[in-house]
Amino acid sequence: MNEHDFDEYPKDPSLRRRDFLKILGLSGGILVSFEFGDASLQEEARRRGAAYPEDFNAYLLVSPNGRVACYSGKIEMGQGVITSLAQMAAGELYVALDSVDMVMGDTDLCPWDAGTFGSRTTRIFGPALRAAAAEARVVLIELAAEKLKVPKDRLATEDGVVFDKANRSVKATYGELANGRRIERHLAVKPPLKPVAEWTVMGKPELRRDARHKVTGGAAFAGDIRMEGMLYARVLFPPAHGATLTALDTSVAEKVPGARIVRDGDLIAALHPLPDVAGKALAALKADWNVPASDLDEKTIFDHLLKVAQPGQAAAEGGNLAEGEAKSAVLFDETYYNAYVAHAPIETHTSFADVQGDRATVWASTQAPFRVKDDVARALGVPPENVHVLTPFVGGGFGGKNFNLQSAQAARLSKLVGRPVQVMWTRGDEFFNDTFRPAAVVKIKSGIDSDGRIMLWDYEVLFAGSRSAVQFYNIPNHRTRVSGDFGGGGSAHPFRTGAWRGPGSNTNNFGRECQIDIMAAKAKMDPLEFRIRNLDDARMVRVLRAAADKFGWKPAVSPSGRGLGLACENYLGTYLATIAEVAVDKNTGHVQVGRVVCAQDLGQCINPEGTAIQIEGCCTMGLGYPLTEGIRFKGGDVLDRNFDTYELPRFFWLPKIETVIVKNDELAPSGCGEPAVTVMGAVLANAVFDATGVRFFELPMTPERIKKALAT
Secondary structure, eight states: OBTTSTTHHHHOTTOOHHHHHHHHTOSSEEEEOOOBOOHHHHHHHHHHTSSOSSSBOOEEEEOTTSOEEEEESOOOSSSOHHHHHHHHHHHHHTOOGGGEEEEESOTTTSOOOOOSOTTOIIIIIHHHHHHHHHHHHHHHHHHHHHHHTOOGGGEEEETTEEEETTEEEEEEEHHHHHTTOEEOOOOSSOOOOOOGGGOSSTTSOOOOTTHHHHHTTOOOBGGGOOOTTOEEEEEOOOSSTTOEEEEEEOTTGGGSTTOEEEEETTEEEEEESSHHHHHHHHHTOEEEEEOOOOOOBTTTHHHHHHHHOOOOEEEEEESOHHHHHHTOSEEEEEEEEEOOBOOOOSSOOEEEEEEETTEEEEEEOOSOHHHHHHHHHHHHTSOGGGEEEEOOBOSOOTTGGGOOHHHHHHHHHHHHHTSOEEEEOOHHHHHHHOOBBOOEEEEEEEEEOTTSOEEEEEEEEESSOSTTTSOOSOOSEEEEEEESOSSBOTTTOSSOBOOOSSTTHHHHHHHHHHHHHHHHHHTTOOHHHHHHHTOOOHHHHHHHHHHHHHHTOOOOOSOOSSOEEEEEEEETTEEEEEEEEEEEOTTTOOEEEEEEEEEEEOSSOSOHHHHHHHHHHHHHHTTHHHHTOOOOEETTEEOOOSTTTSOOOOGGGOOEEEEEEOOOTTSOOOOOSSHHHHTHHHHHHHHHHHHHSOOOOEEOOOHHHHHHHHHO
8 A cells, every 4th residue: 555646556456566666756775674573473474484584674665756665564444554654754764754655565565464453553563663764764874974975973864865964065865875776784783763852753643644535535445446357256155154055056147147157165156247237146046055053142142151161261360369358348249241243344345356377466455464365375276475465445444354255255266267356245244254253251259348449359251362351450369260262263152253443352341340330339439539549550540530630520439320431441551541421311221422531641652643533433433332232143143234233333422532642751652543442341331330320231231221221
């Protein structure tokens, strides 16, 4: 993806590396590689022997015209890193932000990357990119010293120019120094990153670089790719997960003019030059299926999970649980339940493949282009180096586009028919094939003493995973056990499950922060005061107070009737606290969220404007899973296949959302794409309790459930 030229690059399927470099004016330049990084990704890079030779390697190409191409295996799916990564590169290179072109998710141009997930782009790739840019700047100074015959300690840089501090007329531009050459140079001593006090581009609020292109329709997605002779494909899926095909009659479908019916093992598809006619041909297929019987549904799933769960593994423990129970004046034993939740991105899974001989070019809607490369190579039986994956803009992922079945389908079909093929799942296909956030169970036994201090914490989570499971309160006697992760399926789930924005944390935070609220209410303490009393983490206390100050929090014991809820989290190093105000219509059970305040400490903030936008987006998306989102199913049959029955947050739901970025320049930047969504379940459950006095232990809190609970 090239943000400098949105239209020409993604939509031209014939474009190759040399042509792309010509578009940017990068036919020659300085290539700087660097070493930096996360041990797990270093090991993966070493194992693969691709792109990352020892650890992190990113590439900055400084062109003769002075423009800088920044290559990243990360992708842009609405989180705004196309802007913040460019700020990092520009800041360390001492160039203008608009002179940096982001090239993202192109497996021929960019270094290998595990994928865009887990709020890792800023936290993991960002420091590596900055290190590369800082090294590039020093290399340019060395080249200028040689060219200008000036000692390098007399040289400085500004706006892409190296100049003599004693005589600014003695200078050379980055473009002049590149001089059309490809120069690789490593430094014996790596330069330090620019301190926050010297930031001129980083730390400044910048609007999204892709905003105008997206709101005017100029941005290209995988579904926008067109090529002469292409076919649109509709794939036949079973009526339920686990179903097997027993008979197939293609005779009627084959009579649709211009349609091609393809069957290759487990892949059955109808293809046509027009997408709607491909859909008609698919509908004409007559398939018989053997659907296994199952009594699992959204009501019985939790009993099933409790039965099949394996003994939990300890994730954290300390003190003595028996001693904690003995010191507790009041004990609490609660169980919390979360439903399956769909990703429901605006853009369904889409891929365009052009297979010619033993080589394939694929444009994919994906969070993991290098995984697509491997998947397609396996599907075609060719070496991975024969597959070129390009990633245009991605219309939302939320963890669901880490798996790329549609790309393998498109590639296989292209090879079989000898023409370019687009596979764009329908909304029904998307819901059926989605990897849902897993249904999960959290069991907590806790206790407080007569002073409102937590003495006991015995926590077990089933099938959500360990992220955010380990509590951060000052509890002397505690144990956290984890059974099962958020991914997979098998006997535990009737369909595949996987990462869902903040995987595991949504479930774990819901259980923990609701339990904290229950204890605060029993202790007759204000929820904020109770949390602070049981915290010795000064950073978390600071974030809680920042949220409370912004909200204008007035202490009271819940349920106060005001409809206020509070929750906090340490999400992979990002600290946040959120307060929400709700009104509950007791006649209809409808919850209207009126106001949300979210304070977040993410260390150094690269783009305050982008951070605020991300927090607002998380809070908006986070209205759904506590209030309406929950997949209905019968065995392997997914009953919700569109938005007529699966209700997402709507515009009229939106509250006033206020963000507070808690300044903390002592810490390196951490992630922002997921944290704020993780607390919304607990925040709204606590707010509904404060408004009504009724505690809900299962999400979503649908109007029907609320109305029924209030009546009883």
